Amino acid sequence: MIKDYQPKMMWNFIEADASQPADPxxxxxxxxxxxQRVVFGLLPSFVQxxxxxNLTKLQRLRPTSYLDGLRGVASFIVFMGxxxxxxxxxxxxxxxxxxxxxxxxxxxxxxxxxxxxxxxxVHIFFIISGYVLSYKPLKQIHAQQFSALITTLSSSxxxxxxxxxxxxxxxxxxxxxxxxxxxxxxxxxxxRSSFYSQLTHAWNICLRLLSASWAINxxxxxxPPYNPALWTIPIEFAQSLLLFxxxxxxSRCVTSIRLLLLAGISAFCFCNGELxxxxxxxGMFIAEVTILQDGPLASPSASPxxxxxxxxxxxxxxECGCTIKEKLIQAFWVANIVSGLFIASWTNRHVEELWGLRxxxxxxxxxxxxxxxWFCLGAFQIVTAFTQLKYLQSIFTTPGAIYxxxxxxxxxxxxxxxxxxxxxxxxxxxDDVFGKATFWERQLSWLAGLVMFLPIVxxxxxxxxxxxxxxxVKFARWLEGKCVVGKVS
Numbered sequence: 001m002i003k004d005y006q007p008k009m010m011w012n013f014i015e016a017d018a019s020q021p022a023d024p025x026x027x028x029x030x031x032x033x034x035x036q037r038v039v040f041g042l043l044p045s046f047v048q049x050x051x052x053x054n055l056t057k058l059q060r061l062r063p064t065s066y067l068d069g070l071r072g073v074a075s076f077i078v079f080m081g082x083x084x085x086x087x088x089x090x091x092x093x094x095x096x097x098x099x100x101x102x103x104x105x106x107x108x109x110x111x112x113x114x115x116x117x118x119x120x121x122v123h124i125f126f127i128i129s130g131y132v133l134s135y136k137p138l139k140q141i142h143a144q145q146f147s148a149l150i151t152t153l154s155s156s157x158x159x160x161x162x163x164x165x166x167x168x169x170x171x172x173x174x175x176x177x178x179x180x181x182x183x184x185x186x187x188x189x190x191x192r193s194s195f196y197s198q199l200t201h202a203w204n205i206c207l208r209l210l211s212a213s214w215a216i217n218x219x220x221x222x223x224p225p226y227n228p229a230l231w232t233i234p235i236e237f238a239q240s241l242l243l244f245x246x247x248x249x250x251s252r253c254v255t256s257i258r259l260l261l262l263a264g265i266s267a268f269c270f271c272n273g274e275l276x277x278x279x280x281x282x283g284m285f286i287a288e289v290t291i292l293q294d295g296p297l298a299s300p301s302a303s304p305x306x307x308x309x310x311x312x313x314x315x316x317x318x319e320c321g322c323t324i325k326e327k328l329i330q331a332f333w334v335a336n337i338v339s340g341l342f343i344a345s346w347t348n349r350h351v352e353e354l355w356g357l358r359x360x361x362x363x364x365x366x367x368x369x370x371x372x373x374w375f376c377l378g379a380f381q382i383v384t385a386f387t388q389l390k391y392l393q394s395i396f397t398t399p400g401a402i403y404x405x406x407x408x409x410x411x412x413x414x415x416x417x418x419x420x421x422x423x424x425x426x427x428x429x430x431d432d433v434f435g436k437a438t439f440w441e442r443q444l445s446w447l448a449g450l451v452m453f454l455p456i457v458x459x460x461x462x463x464x465x466x467x468x469x470x471x472x473v474k475f476a477r478w479l480e481g482k483c484v485v486g487k488v489s
Contacts, residue, residue, distance in 0.1 A: 042459075042463065043459075044462040045403075045462050045466060046462075059402060059406075061397055061402075063135070064131070064132050064135055065396075065402065065405070066386065066393035066395075066396040067128050067131060067132060067383075067386075067396070068132075068396075068402065068405035068406075068408070069397055069398070069402055069404065069405045070124065070128065070383070070396045070401075070405075071124070071125060071405055072396075072401055072402070072403070072405035072406070072407070072408040072411075073396065073401060074121035074124045074408075075121070075404065075407075075408040075409075075411045076404050076408075076411065077116065077121050078118045078121050078122075078229070078411075078412060078415070079411060079415040080115055080116040080118070081116045081117060081118025081121075082229075082416065082419060083116070083415075083419060083449070084116040085116075085118070085348070086419065086423065087423065088436070088442055088445070088446050090104075090105075090442065091107055091108055091116065091442075091446070092347060093108065093349065093350065094108065094347050094353060094354050095108040095109050095113075097350060097353060098350065102437065102438050102441075102442060105439065105442065105443060105446075107446075111341050112345075113347075114341055114344045117344050117345065117346070119348075119371070119375060120343070120344040120346070120375040123279060123376050123378075123379035124382065124383060125232065125236075126235070126239065126276055126279035126280055126379075127280075127282055127283045127286070127379050127380060127383045128283060128383060129236060129240065129280060129283060130239075130280035130282060130284050130287075131284070131286055131287045131290075131387075132283075133240060133244075133283075134243060134247055134283065134284040134287045134288075135287045135291075137152050137153060137251075138288055139291060140152060141247075141251050142255075142291060146251065149251060153244050153248055156240075157241065157244055158476075158480050158483070158484075159477065159480055160237060160240050160241065162472065162479070163473060164240075165206075165209070165233065166472040166475070167409065167410070167413055167464075167468050167472050168230050168413060169206045169209075171226075171227055171230075171413045171414060171417060171464075172202045172205055172206055172227060172230070174417060175189075175202075175226040175227055175416075175417050176189070176198050176201065176202035176226055177195075177198070177199075178417065178421060179191050179198070179226070179420075180195055180198040183421050184420035184421045184424075185420055185423070185424045188225055188227065188416075188420070189201075189225035189226045201225075205224055205225055205226065208224070209224055209230060209233060209234060212224075212231075212234035213234040213235075213237050214238065227413070228416070229412060229413070229416055230413075235276050239276050239277060239279075242280065243280045243284060246262070246265070246284065247284065250262065255292070258288070259288060259289075262281060262284065262285050262288070263285065265281060266281045266282055266285065269281070272367075273367045273368065275368070275373060275376050278376065279379070279380075286383065286387055289387075290387050330389060333385040333388045333389050334385070334389070336381040336384065336385040337381065337382055337385045337386070337389075337392075339381055340378040340379065340380075340381035340382035340385070341378075341382070342356065342357075342378075343357075343360070343374050343377070343378030344375070344378055344382075346375070360374050406465065407458075407461045407462055407464075407465045409465075410461040410462070410464040410465035410468070410469045411458070411461035413464065414457075414461050415457050415461070417460070418453065418456055418457045418460050419453070419457075422452075422456065426449065426452055426453070430445050433448075434448060
Protein backbone atom coordinates (compact mmCIF):
# COMPACT_ATOMS: atom_id res chain seq x y z
CA MET A 1 0.00 0.00 0.00
CA ILE A 2 2.79 2.45 0.89
CA LYS A 3 4.72 1.71 -2.31
CA ASP A 4 1.63 2.55 -4.38
CA TYR A 5 0.91 5.64 -2.34
CA GLN A 6 4.20 7.51 -2.68
CA PRO A 7 4.32 7.72 -6.50
CA LYS A 8 0.77 9.07 -6.55
CA MET A 9 1.67 11.78 -4.09
CA MET A 10 4.73 12.67 -6.15
CA TRP A 11 2.69 12.72 -9.37
CA ASN A 12 0.02 14.96 -7.79
CA PHE A 13 2.74 17.28 -6.54
CA ILE A 14 4.27 17.49 -10.02
CA GLU A 15 0.87 18.14 -11.62
CA ALA A 16 0.05 20.83 -9.07
CA ASP A 17 3.41 22.43 -9.64
CA ALA A 18 2.98 22.26 -13.42
CA SER A 19 -0.45 23.90 -13.23
CA GLN A 20 1.06 27.03 -11.66
CA PRO A 21 2.63 29.68 -13.88
CA ALA A 22 6.38 29.25 -14.20
CA ASP A 23 8.50 31.83 -12.43
CA PRO A 24 11.56 32.85 -14.52
CA UNK A 25 13.52 33.69 -11.38
CA UNK A 26 12.95 30.19 -9.99
CA UNK A 27 13.95 28.66 -13.34
CA UNK A 28 17.17 30.69 -13.50
CA UNK A 29 17.99 29.86 -9.90
CA UNK A 30 17.43 26.16 -10.53
CA UNK A 31 19.57 26.25 -13.69
CA UNK A 32 22.30 28.02 -11.79
CA UNK A 33 22.29 25.35 -9.07
CA UNK A 34 22.47 22.58 -11.67
CA UNK A 35 25.37 24.30 -13.42
CA GLN A 36 27.18 24.74 -10.11
CA ARG A 37 26.74 21.06 -9.31
CA VAL A 38 28.04 20.04 -12.73
CA VAL A 39 31.10 22.28 -12.44
CA PHE A 40 31.74 21.09 -8.90
CA GLY A 41 31.42 17.45 -10.03
CA LEU A 42 34.03 18.00 -12.74
CA LEU A 43 36.59 19.21 -10.21
CA PRO A 44 39.11 16.61 -9.00
CA SER A 45 38.12 14.94 -5.75
CA PHE A 46 40.98 16.50 -3.78
CA VAL A 47 39.82 19.98 -4.86
CA GLN A 48 36.25 19.13 -3.87
CA UNK A 49 37.50 18.02 -0.48
CA UNK A 50 39.29 21.34 0.02
CA UNK A 51 36.12 23.27 -0.85
CA UNK A 52 33.81 21.03 1.21
CA UNK A 53 35.89 19.18 3.82
CA ASN A 54 32.88 17.29 5.21
CA LEU A 55 31.90 15.92 1.80
CA THR A 56 33.88 12.66 2.12
CA LYS A 57 35.06 10.57 5.03
CA LEU A 58 38.73 10.11 5.76
CA GLN A 59 40.09 6.96 4.16
CA ARG A 60 41.07 4.30 6.67
CA LEU A 61 44.45 2.67 6.09
CA ARG A 62 44.52 -1.10 5.65
CA PRO A 63 47.46 -3.49 6.13
CA THR A 64 47.99 -3.44 2.34
CA SER A 65 47.51 0.32 1.84
CA TYR A 66 51.20 0.86 1.20
CA LEU A 67 51.00 -1.58 -1.70
CA ASP A 68 48.06 0.37 -3.12
CA GLY A 69 50.25 3.47 -2.87
CA LEU A 70 53.11 1.66 -4.61
CA ARG A 71 50.72 0.57 -7.36
CA GLY A 72 49.55 4.18 -7.73
CA VAL A 73 53.12 5.42 -8.12
CA ALA A 74 53.79 2.64 -10.66
CA SER A 75 50.70 3.66 -12.65
CA PHE A 76 51.90 7.26 -12.66
CA ILE A 77 55.31 6.10 -13.94
CA VAL A 78 53.53 4.28 -16.80
CA PHE A 79 52.01 7.60 -17.86
CA MET A 80 55.40 9.29 -17.52
CA GLY A 81 56.97 6.59 -19.66
CA UNK A 82 54.47 6.87 -22.49
CA UNK A 83 54.64 10.65 -22.42
CA UNK A 84 58.45 10.65 -22.55
CA UNK A 85 58.89 7.89 -25.14
CA UNK A 86 56.42 9.49 -27.55
CA UNK A 87 57.74 13.04 -27.28
CA UNK A 88 61.45 12.76 -26.48
CA UNK A 89 62.75 9.48 -27.81
CA UNK A 90 66.32 10.55 -26.97
CA UNK A 91 65.58 9.99 -23.29
CA UNK A 92 65.04 6.27 -23.90
CA UNK A 93 68.69 5.96 -24.96
CA UNK A 94 71.57 5.24 -22.52
CA UNK A 95 73.19 8.24 -20.89
CA UNK A 96 76.11 9.59 -22.92
CA UNK A 97 75.26 7.59 -26.05
CA UNK A 98 73.28 8.34 -29.23
CA UNK A 99 72.85 11.98 -28.22
CA UNK A 100 71.97 13.23 -31.71
CA UNK A 101 73.50 16.67 -31.44
CA UNK A 102 72.78 17.47 -27.79
CA UNK A 103 74.20 16.32 -24.48
CA UNK A 104 72.37 13.62 -22.55
CA UNK A 105 69.98 14.65 -19.82
CA UNK A 106 70.51 13.72 -16.15
CA UNK A 107 67.09 12.10 -16.47
CA UNK A 108 68.80 9.36 -18.50
CA UNK A 109 71.08 8.32 -15.64
CA UNK A 110 70.51 4.94 -13.96
CA UNK A 111 68.02 5.09 -11.07
CA UNK A 112 66.86 8.57 -12.16
CA UNK A 113 65.34 7.22 -15.37
CA UNK A 114 63.06 4.96 -13.33
CA UNK A 115 60.63 7.91 -13.12
CA UNK A 116 59.67 7.19 -16.74
CA UNK A 117 60.51 3.48 -17.05
CA UNK A 118 57.04 2.16 -17.81
CA UNK A 119 57.84 -1.45 -18.73
CA UNK A 120 59.07 -2.70 -15.32
CA UNK A 121 55.97 -1.25 -13.62
CA VAL A 122 53.68 -3.83 -15.23
CA HIS A 123 55.50 -6.61 -13.38
CA ILE A 124 55.09 -4.71 -10.12
CA PHE A 125 51.35 -4.52 -10.88
CA PHE A 126 51.10 -8.29 -11.25
CA ILE A 127 53.03 -9.11 -8.08
CA ILE A 128 50.96 -6.64 -6.05
CA SER A 129 47.77 -8.12 -7.51
CA GLY A 130 48.85 -11.60 -6.42
CA TYR A 131 49.59 -10.27 -2.94
CA VAL A 132 46.43 -8.20 -2.45
CA LEU A 133 44.01 -10.74 -3.96
CA SER A 134 45.35 -13.55 -1.77
CA TYR A 135 45.81 -11.60 1.48
CA LYS A 136 42.24 -11.89 2.81
CA PRO A 137 41.77 -15.56 1.80
CA LEU A 138 45.10 -16.46 3.42
CA LYS A 139 44.09 -14.67 6.62
CA GLN A 140 40.90 -16.74 6.64
CA ILE A 141 42.90 -19.91 6.06
CA HIS A 142 45.13 -19.15 9.04
CA ALA A 143 42.04 -18.47 11.16
CA GLN A 144 40.53 -21.77 9.83
CA GLN A 145 37.46 -19.89 8.60
CA PHE A 146 36.91 -22.19 5.63
CA SER A 147 33.25 -21.31 5.19
CA ALA A 148 34.13 -17.63 4.94
CA LEU A 149 37.00 -18.54 2.58
CA ILE A 150 34.59 -20.19 0.12
CA THR A 151 32.39 -17.10 0.20
CA THR A 152 35.38 -14.81 -0.39
CA LEU A 153 36.72 -16.85 -3.32
CA SER A 154 33.24 -17.22 -4.85
CA SER A 155 32.68 -13.48 -4.64
CA SER A 156 36.12 -12.73 -6.09
CA UNK A 157 35.60 -15.04 -9.07
CA UNK A 158 32.09 -13.69 -9.72
CA UNK A 159 33.13 -10.03 -9.69
CA UNK A 160 36.60 -10.21 -11.24
CA UNK A 161 35.63 -10.00 -14.91
CA UNK A 162 33.23 -7.11 -14.29
CA UNK A 163 35.84 -5.31 -12.20
CA UNK A 164 38.47 -5.50 -14.93
CA UNK A 165 36.59 -5.41 -18.22
CA UNK A 166 33.74 -2.95 -17.62
CA UNK A 167 36.03 0.11 -17.18
CA UNK A 168 38.25 -1.17 -20.01
CA UNK A 169 35.31 -1.41 -22.42
CA UNK A 170 34.18 2.10 -21.50
CA UNK A 171 37.62 3.51 -22.37
CA UNK A 172 37.56 1.68 -25.70
CA UNK A 173 34.21 3.20 -26.67
CA UNK A 174 35.28 6.67 -25.50
CA UNK A 175 38.51 6.47 -27.51
CA UNK A 176 36.64 5.13 -30.56
CA UNK A 177 34.22 8.06 -30.32
CA UNK A 178 37.06 10.56 -29.89
CA UNK A 179 38.82 9.11 -32.93
CA UNK A 180 35.72 9.25 -35.13
CA UNK A 181 34.94 12.83 -34.09
CA UNK A 182 38.50 13.91 -34.88
CA UNK A 183 39.46 14.73 -31.31
CA UNK A 184 42.35 12.23 -31.19
CA UNK A 185 44.95 11.14 -33.71
CA UNK A 186 45.01 7.78 -35.51
CA UNK A 187 48.22 6.39 -34.01
CA UNK A 188 46.54 3.29 -32.56
CA UNK A 189 43.46 2.91 -34.79
CA UNK A 190 41.96 4.27 -37.99
CA UNK A 191 38.69 6.24 -38.21
CA ARG A 192 35.82 4.38 -39.88
CA SER A 193 33.38 5.56 -42.53
CA SER A 194 30.45 5.81 -40.10
CA PHE A 195 29.94 6.17 -36.37
CA TYR A 196 28.09 2.85 -36.25
CA SER A 197 31.02 1.14 -37.98
CA GLN A 198 33.42 2.73 -35.48
CA LEU A 199 31.42 1.49 -32.50
CA THR A 200 31.07 -1.97 -34.07
CA HIS A 201 34.82 -2.12 -34.48
CA ALA A 202 35.29 -1.08 -30.86
CA TRP A 203 32.86 -3.80 -29.75
CA ASN A 204 34.82 -6.40 -31.72
CA ILE A 205 37.97 -5.24 -29.92
CA CYS A 206 36.14 -5.78 -26.62
CA LEU A 207 35.36 -9.36 -27.63
CA ARG A 208 38.95 -9.87 -28.74
CA LEU A 209 40.10 -8.56 -25.38
CA LEU A 210 37.97 -11.16 -23.62
CA SER A 211 39.24 -13.99 -25.81
CA ALA A 212 42.83 -12.84 -25.25
CA SER A 213 42.52 -14.09 -21.67
CA TRP A 214 43.18 -17.57 -23.03
CA ALA A 215 46.05 -16.54 -25.32
CA ILE A 216 48.13 -14.56 -22.87
CA ASN A 217 51.46 -16.06 -23.89
CA UNK A 218 50.90 -15.74 -27.63
CA UNK A 219 53.63 -13.25 -28.56
CA UNK A 220 52.08 -12.76 -32.00
CA UNK A 221 48.81 -11.57 -30.47
CA UNK A 222 48.48 -7.90 -31.47
CA UNK A 223 48.06 -5.18 -28.88
CA PRO A 224 44.52 -3.81 -28.61
CA PRO A 225 43.75 -0.94 -30.99
CA TYR A 226 42.65 2.40 -29.54
CA ASN A 227 44.38 1.74 -26.20
CA PRO A 228 47.44 -0.58 -26.31
CA ALA A 229 47.77 -0.41 -22.51
CA LEU A 230 44.82 -2.81 -22.29
CA TRP A 231 47.09 -5.73 -23.20
CA THR A 232 47.59 -6.35 -19.47
CA ILE A 233 43.87 -6.71 -18.65
CA PRO A 234 43.37 -10.25 -20.07
CA ILE A 235 46.55 -11.33 -18.28
CA GLU A 236 45.27 -9.87 -15.01
CA PHE A 237 41.96 -11.69 -15.43
CA ALA A 238 43.34 -15.11 -16.38
CA GLN A 239 46.05 -15.09 -13.73
CA SER A 240 43.57 -13.94 -11.07
CA LEU A 241 41.41 -16.99 -11.75
CA LEU A 242 44.46 -19.24 -11.62
CA LEU A 243 45.45 -17.63 -8.32
CA PHE A 244 42.01 -18.32 -6.84
CA UNK A 245 42.30 -21.97 -7.91
CA UNK A 246 45.72 -22.20 -6.25
CA UNK A 247 44.38 -20.68 -3.02
CA UNK A 248 41.45 -23.10 -2.95
CA UNK A 249 43.57 -26.13 -3.79
CA UNK A 250 46.19 -25.38 -1.15
CA SER A 251 43.84 -24.01 1.50
CA ARG A 252 43.75 -27.13 3.68
CA CYS A 253 47.47 -27.81 3.52
CA VAL A 254 49.76 -27.29 6.47
CA THR A 255 51.40 -23.87 6.15
CA SER A 256 54.91 -25.22 5.51
CA ILE A 257 53.60 -27.66 2.90
CA ARG A 258 51.56 -24.93 1.22
CA LEU A 259 54.62 -22.70 0.94
CA LEU A 260 56.71 -25.59 -0.35
CA LEU A 261 54.13 -26.54 -3.00
CA LEU A 262 53.67 -22.90 -3.97
CA ALA A 263 57.41 -22.47 -4.43
CA GLY A 264 57.56 -25.69 -6.46
CA ILE A 265 54.68 -24.66 -8.75
CA SER A 266 56.25 -21.22 -9.24
CA ALA A 267 59.63 -22.76 -10.08
CA PHE A 268 57.98 -25.10 -12.59
CA CYS A 269 56.15 -22.18 -14.22
CA PHE A 270 59.36 -20.12 -14.32
CA CYS A 271 61.27 -22.89 -16.08
CA ASN A 272 58.48 -23.19 -18.65
CA GLY A 273 58.23 -19.52 -19.47
CA GLU A 274 54.99 -18.76 -17.59
CA LEU A 275 56.34 -15.55 -16.12
CA UNK A 276 53.00 -13.91 -15.33
CA UNK A 277 51.89 -16.94 -13.36
CA UNK A 278 55.13 -16.76 -11.39
CA UNK A 279 54.39 -13.13 -10.51
CA UNK A 280 50.86 -13.79 -9.27
CA UNK A 281 51.80 -16.91 -7.32
CA UNK A 282 54.90 -15.13 -6.04
CA GLY A 283 52.69 -12.35 -4.73
CA MET A 284 50.68 -14.98 -2.86
CA PHE A 285 53.91 -16.45 -1.44
CA ILE A 286 55.03 -13.03 -0.17
CA ALA A 287 51.59 -12.44 1.39
CA GLU A 288 51.77 -15.76 3.23
CA VAL A 289 55.22 -14.99 4.61
CA THR A 290 54.06 -11.53 5.68
CA ILE A 291 51.08 -12.98 7.55
CA LEU A 292 53.38 -15.43 9.33
CA GLN A 293 55.67 -12.58 10.35
CA ASP A 294 52.87 -10.33 11.59
CA GLY A 295 51.49 -12.75 14.17
CA PRO A 296 52.09 -16.21 15.61
CA LEU A 297 49.77 -18.96 14.53
CA ALA A 298 49.92 -20.79 17.82
CA SER A 299 47.04 -20.36 20.22
CA PRO A 300 47.68 -18.46 23.48
CA SER A 301 47.54 -21.73 25.43
CA ALA A 302 50.59 -22.91 23.54
CA SER A 303 52.69 -20.03 24.83
CA PRO A 304 55.04 -20.66 27.78
CA UNK A 305 53.50 -20.02 31.20
CA UNK A 306 56.56 -18.18 32.54
CA UNK A 307 59.06 -15.91 30.86
CA UNK A 308 62.79 -16.76 31.01
CA UNK A 309 64.93 -14.69 33.33
CA UNK A 310 67.99 -12.84 32.06
CA UNK A 311 70.83 -11.18 33.88
CA UNK A 312 71.66 -7.58 32.95
CA UNK A 313 74.72 -8.65 30.95
CA UNK A 314 72.86 -11.40 29.11
CA UNK A 315 70.00 -9.04 28.27
CA UNK A 316 72.35 -6.32 26.96
CA UNK A 317 74.24 -8.90 24.91
CA UNK A 318 71.03 -10.28 23.43
CA GLU A 319 69.74 -6.81 22.54
CA CYS A 320 73.07 -5.88 20.95
CA GLY A 321 73.14 -9.06 18.89
CA CYS A 322 69.53 -8.53 17.85
CA THR A 323 70.23 -4.95 16.83
CA ILE A 324 73.22 -5.94 14.68
CA LYS A 325 71.23 -8.75 13.10
CA GLU A 326 68.30 -6.44 12.36
CA LYS A 327 70.59 -3.85 10.78
CA LEU A 328 72.19 -6.48 8.56
CA ILE A 329 68.76 -7.73 7.50
CA GLN A 330 67.60 -4.18 6.76
CA ALA A 331 70.78 -3.54 4.76
CA PHE A 332 70.04 -6.69 2.75
CA TRP A 333 66.54 -5.49 1.86
CA VAL A 334 67.77 -1.99 1.03
CA ALA A 335 70.31 -3.60 -1.30
CA ASN A 336 67.41 -5.45 -2.93
CA ILE A 337 65.61 -2.18 -3.58
CA VAL A 338 68.77 -0.68 -5.07
CA SER A 339 69.22 -3.74 -7.28
CA GLY A 340 65.58 -3.69 -8.36
CA LEU A 341 65.73 -0.01 -9.26
CA PHE A 342 68.96 -0.57 -11.21
CA ILE A 343 67.24 -3.29 -13.23
CA ALA A 344 64.25 -0.98 -13.72
CA SER A 345 66.71 1.49 -15.30
CA TRP A 346 67.02 -0.91 -18.27
CA THR A 347 66.98 1.10 -21.51
CA ASN A 348 64.71 0.24 -24.41
CA ARG A 349 67.68 -0.17 -26.77
CA HIS A 350 71.47 -0.58 -26.82
CA VAL A 351 71.59 -2.39 -23.50
CA GLU A 352 74.70 -4.21 -24.72
CA GLU A 353 76.64 -0.96 -24.20
CA LEU A 354 75.69 -0.50 -20.53
CA TRP A 355 77.73 -1.73 -17.60
CA GLY A 356 75.94 -4.24 -15.41
CA LEU A 357 72.88 -4.55 -17.60
CA ARG A 358 75.08 -5.89 -20.38
CA UNK A 359 76.13 -8.74 -18.09
CA UNK A 360 72.54 -9.53 -17.09
CA UNK A 361 71.37 -9.46 -20.67
CA UNK A 362 74.12 -11.89 -21.71
CA UNK A 363 73.12 -14.29 -18.91
CA UNK A 364 69.37 -14.24 -19.43
CA UNK A 365 68.06 -17.69 -18.43
CA UNK A 366 66.23 -19.84 -20.95
CA UNK A 367 63.54 -19.82 -22.26
CA UNK A 368 63.53 -16.03 -21.92
CA UNK A 369 65.04 -13.33 -24.09
CA UNK A 370 65.87 -9.75 -23.17
CA UNK A 371 64.59 -7.62 -20.37
CA UNK A 372 61.27 -9.22 -19.39
CA UNK A 373 62.58 -11.85 -16.99
CA TRP A 374 64.90 -9.34 -15.32
CA PHE A 375 62.03 -6.91 -14.85
CA CYS A 376 60.18 -9.74 -13.12
CA LEU A 377 63.07 -10.50 -10.76
CA GLY A 378 63.67 -6.80 -10.09
CA ALA A 379 59.98 -6.30 -9.30
CA PHE A 380 60.13 -9.17 -6.81
CA GLN A 381 63.09 -7.49 -5.13
CA ILE A 382 61.29 -4.17 -4.83
CA VAL A 383 57.92 -5.49 -3.62
CA THR A 384 59.41 -8.01 -1.19
CA ALA A 385 61.77 -5.42 0.27
CA PHE A 386 58.94 -2.98 0.93
CA THR A 387 56.96 -5.67 2.74
CA GLN A 388 59.94 -6.12 5.07
CA LEU A 389 61.03 -2.50 5.61
CA LYS A 390 58.22 -1.08 7.71
CA TYR A 391 59.81 2.37 7.97
CA LEU A 392 59.78 2.75 4.17
CA GLN A 393 56.13 1.76 3.85
CA SER A 394 55.15 5.20 5.14
CA ILE A 395 56.37 6.65 1.82
CA PHE A 396 53.41 4.99 0.11
CA THR A 397 50.84 5.82 2.78
CA THR A 398 51.22 9.57 2.35
CA PRO A 399 48.08 11.38 1.06
CA GLY A 400 49.61 11.80 -2.41
CA ALA A 401 50.53 8.13 -2.77
CA ILE A 402 47.18 6.95 -1.39
CA TYR A 403 45.39 9.24 -3.85
CA UNK A 404 47.42 7.82 -6.75
CA UNK A 405 46.53 4.36 -5.47
CA UNK A 406 42.83 5.24 -5.57
CA UNK A 407 42.95 6.46 -9.17
CA UNK A 408 45.66 4.01 -10.31
CA UNK A 409 43.38 1.86 -12.50
CA UNK A 410 41.60 4.90 -13.94
CA UNK A 411 44.93 6.60 -14.62
CA UNK A 412 46.26 3.49 -16.33
CA UNK A 413 43.16 3.23 -18.55
CA UNK A 414 42.75 6.90 -19.50
CA UNK A 415 46.26 8.35 -19.87
CA UNK A 416 46.54 7.18 -23.49
CA UNK A 417 43.20 8.87 -24.26
CA UNK A 418 44.55 12.17 -22.95
CA UNK A 419 47.88 11.82 -24.76
CA UNK A 420 46.16 11.03 -28.06
CA UNK A 421 44.03 14.17 -27.79
CA UNK A 422 46.63 16.55 -26.35
CA UNK A 423 49.83 15.64 -28.18
CA UNK A 424 48.74 16.59 -31.74
CA UNK A 425 47.65 20.01 -30.45
CA UNK A 426 50.28 20.82 -27.83
CA UNK A 427 53.54 19.19 -28.99
CA UNK A 428 53.85 21.17 -32.28
CA UNK A 429 53.38 24.38 -30.28
CA UNK A 430 56.05 23.26 -27.79
CA ASP A 431 58.41 22.52 -30.68
CA ASP A 432 57.90 26.03 -32.05
CA VAL A 433 58.40 27.69 -28.68
CA PHE A 434 61.24 25.60 -27.22
CA GLY A 435 62.59 23.38 -29.98
CA LYS A 436 64.42 20.09 -29.39
CA ALA A 437 67.85 20.68 -30.89
CA THR A 438 69.88 21.47 -27.77
CA PHE A 439 70.14 20.11 -24.23
CA TRP A 440 68.13 22.92 -22.63
CA GLU A 441 65.51 22.96 -25.38
CA ARG A 442 64.78 19.29 -24.77
CA GLN A 443 64.73 19.74 -21.00
CA LEU A 444 62.37 22.71 -21.17
CA SER A 445 60.13 21.06 -23.77
CA TRP A 446 59.82 17.91 -21.64
CA LEU A 447 59.09 19.90 -18.48
CA ALA A 448 56.66 22.34 -20.12
CA GLY A 449 54.70 19.51 -21.72
CA LEU A 450 54.53 17.72 -18.38
CA VAL A 451 53.26 20.86 -16.64
CA MET A 452 50.52 21.20 -19.25
CA PHE A 453 49.55 17.53 -19.54
CA LEU A 454 49.69 16.43 -15.91
CA PRO A 455 46.75 18.45 -14.48
CA ILE A 456 44.51 17.34 -17.35
CA VAL A 457 45.55 13.67 -17.12
CA UNK A 458 45.00 13.58 -13.34
CA UNK A 459 41.64 15.37 -13.63
CA UNK A 460 40.39 12.97 -16.31
CA UNK A 461 41.57 9.96 -14.31
CA UNK A 462 39.90 11.33 -11.18
CA UNK A 463 36.62 11.85 -13.04
CA UNK A 464 36.80 8.40 -14.61
CA UNK A 465 37.50 6.89 -11.18
CA UNK A 466 34.38 8.50 -9.71
CA UNK A 467 32.04 8.10 -12.71
CA UNK A 468 33.10 4.72 -14.15
CA UNK A 469 35.58 2.80 -12.00
CA UNK A 470 33.91 3.06 -8.59
CA UNK A 471 30.38 2.51 -9.99
CA UNK A 472 31.68 -0.59 -11.81
CA VAL A 473 32.83 -2.02 -8.47
CA LYS A 474 29.48 -1.20 -6.89
CA PHE A 475 27.58 -2.65 -9.85
CA ALA A 476 29.52 -5.92 -9.64
CA ARG A 477 28.79 -6.15 -5.92
CA TRP A 478 25.09 -5.33 -6.50
CA LEU A 479 24.78 -7.90 -9.30
CA GLU A 480 26.39 -10.54 -7.12
CA GLY A 481 23.90 -9.79 -4.37
CA LYS A 482 21.05 -10.29 -6.82
CA CYS A 483 22.42 -13.55 -8.19
CA VAL A 484 23.76 -15.49 -5.22
CA VAL A 485 21.73 -17.81 -3.06
CA GLY A 486 20.58 -16.18 0.19
CA LYS A 487 21.77 -17.45 3.54
CA VAL A 488 19.96 -20.53 4.74
CA SER A 489 18.35 -19.86 8.11
